[in-house]
Every structure is written in structure tokens, then in C-alpha cells.
Amino acid sequence: MTFTSGAELADPLAELLGDNAIDAAIAVAHPNIALVKYWGKRDESYLLPVTGSLSMTLDIYPTTTAVRVSAEPADTVELNGRPAVGEAYTRVARFLDLVRERAGRDEHAVVVSSNAGPTGAGLASSASGFAALAVAAAAAYGLDADARALSRLARRGSGSACRSLFGGFAVWHAGEGDGEAGDVSSYAEPIDGDALDPALVVAVVDDEAKAISSREAMRRTCDTSPFYLPWADASRIDLDEMRKAVARRDLPAVGEIAERNALGMHASMLLARPSVRYLSPRSVALLDRVLALRANGIAAFATMDAGPNVKVLCARADEQRVIAALREGGDVADIQLAHLGPGAALVTDGPR
Ligand code: 2P0
DSSP states (O other), rough: OOOOOOHHHHHHHHHHSSSOOOTEEEEEEEOEEEOOOOOOOETTTEEEEESSEEEEEBBOOOEEEEEEOOOOSEEEETTTTTEEEEEEEEHHHHHHHHHHHHHHHHOOOEEEESSSOOEEEEOOOOHHHHHHHHHHHHHTTTTOHHHHHHHHHEEEEEHHGTTTSSSSSSEEEEOOSSSSHHHHHHEEEEETTTTOOOOOEEEEOOOOOOOOOOOHHHHHHHOOOTTTHHHHHHHHHHHHHHHHHHHHHHHHHHHHHHHHHHHHHHHHHTSSSSSOOOOOOOHHHHHHHHHHHHHHTOEEEEEEEEESSEEEOOGGGGHHHHHHHHHTOOOSSSEEEEOOOOOOEOSSSSSO
């Protein structure tokens, strides 16, 4: 796997824009990891969640995306150096339709996007991807949108993307109602948690794309799991408690709530019919290491998303001990250390 910074990627993308950068823009966005999860939609077409969620935006794995409005007869989309096809293409083209509708324009676009981290492996590439696309496409089409409008727009591409508009910690409000009413009330906004300044150690067990999309897994869990509604009820309480724990900079409480919320989400998936299981034996081995760290007095807590990779929240002072403990036993393919990262932004001055 090659890791590239957003700044390095911006250079070839700038070439795509050519000398005349009118109706063109490049944006960079980072993934976010939810500490209180989004799992389940109340409205599939507007991507409105059943419950609110809370995340931290990371400073690793940026997505860099260039959008140029073009005279071509259709949108062209390149992801990680290859033409996007099938569902990946359709999701981007539909998203551009929303931008065009809001901007009152009908030209197509050329989109070129690169992820510095693994794609579709439960490491939030769709969050950084649609956040970067929202910012770049809005700028390229001249859409006048503030941060909240961009967050709502990014949500239409991938729910979790609405949180990557913001750096640090963000809360995604579930909002009220379906359709247009839900659309205006469901957005993310930043919350003050920078003083907490935790580390998130990302233990990559497997960077292959997942076998079942989170969208399908979410739908199946909502529709069939008897554990889904109990988890959603518990998650609303988790969100309230998490906001208070972040506000009082209480890392052990933040970690404990995050871990129970993630385990509950995975439990609800396990009871879906057919069952959805993202965690592998290696993920479970890493959870044991996190328990052992705690038994040794280190405040380390795990969270897992739609994939087998395990992210461990801890204080910066403990990050190297956590990395060493996770490396033992040979269950990880790669370890990345993340801290709080920036919100999505245009790359305005060329590569930096
Ligand atoms: C989250 N995940 O809160 C949760 C936890 C994965 C597990 O948001 O269907 O790609 O595009 O809205 O945002 C992954 O789902 O799903 C996700 P769609 P998305 O981060």
C-alpha cells in the first residue's frame, strides 16, 4: 500500500484543471471515525439517519478530489487512477446531479479522486470521498453554500461524509421528519473537544474492500435484527453522555462509551438475518489486547466500523505503548497513528 499526502496528490490533479481553472476546483478531506455510530436510515433516498452520531476527524488518509465542469456529453469519474464503473460511478454522477440542480446548471464534469488510504475497507473512504467531492463540486459549479449546506450536501453522497466537513469532533444531528423536512434538519456541526486531543491508533487487519457494503449491511440490520431498536435506543443515550464526556475532557468515559456503542452496533449486525459479521478472528485478538492494556492501567478503548480493522482510542502519552501492544502477536498488517485532523477544504494555493 502506498500512502500519499493530499498535498502530493494535488499536483497531478492541478494538471487536470489546466491553465484555465475557471469552473474547476480541488479539495482535500479526511476520514472521520464515529465514537457514537451512525447505523440505520429512516429515509433511504435522503440518507437520513435513525440516530445522531459523533465523530473525530483524522489527520491521516486524505482524499484529494478535482472537479472540472466540462462540455462532455456525460460525467467522467476516475477513482484511484482507474475509471469508476457501476455503482461507484452512479453514486458520483447522481451526487453531481444534486449539485447541478442546486447551482441551476446542466454541464457535466470531469472528476478525478485519489484516496491516500485503503478504499472501502471500513476506514471511512466514502466519508472523506464525498466530503471532498461536495466541496470541490460546489466550488466548480459556483454553488453558494455555507458549511452547514455543504454538510447536508455531503450527506446525500454518503451519510458519514457530512461529519468530515469539520475538523476535530463533530456531531451529526439526526434531524426530524423525512424528505425535504428531514433534509434541512440533518447536518453535522463541530463541537469543542480539541482540548481532549486523543490519539487514535488504527490497526489495519485487512485493507481489502469489504464483501458487503455498509449500505446493504445497515439496511439488513434495520430490517431484520431484533437487536437493532434496542441498540438505537441505547445509542441516543450514548450520544448525550458522549457529548458531556467530551465537554469535560474525560477520555476514559469517552472511550468506554465509544467501545460499548461499537460493540452494540456489531451485536445488532450479528443478529441480522442473514447475519452480518465484519469482525474477524484477528479483530477479536486485538480486542483482547485492548482489554489487557486496560488491565495494565492504560486507558485504551476500541471501536470498529464496517470492516475488521480496529481503531484504539487512547491518550497521546500512551500511544507508543498501545502501538507496541497491538503489534505483538502478528495480527496487524499495518498500524497508523492518527490525531485530530482538519475539516474539508479547497486547495487554493496549489500544492502545500
Ligand atoms: C459511522 N459507518 O458512523 C458508521 C459506523 C460504518 C460503521 O457511516 O449508506 O458509508 O453511504 O450513508 O456513511 C458507513 O456508512 O453509509 C458508516 P451510507 P456510510 O461512521
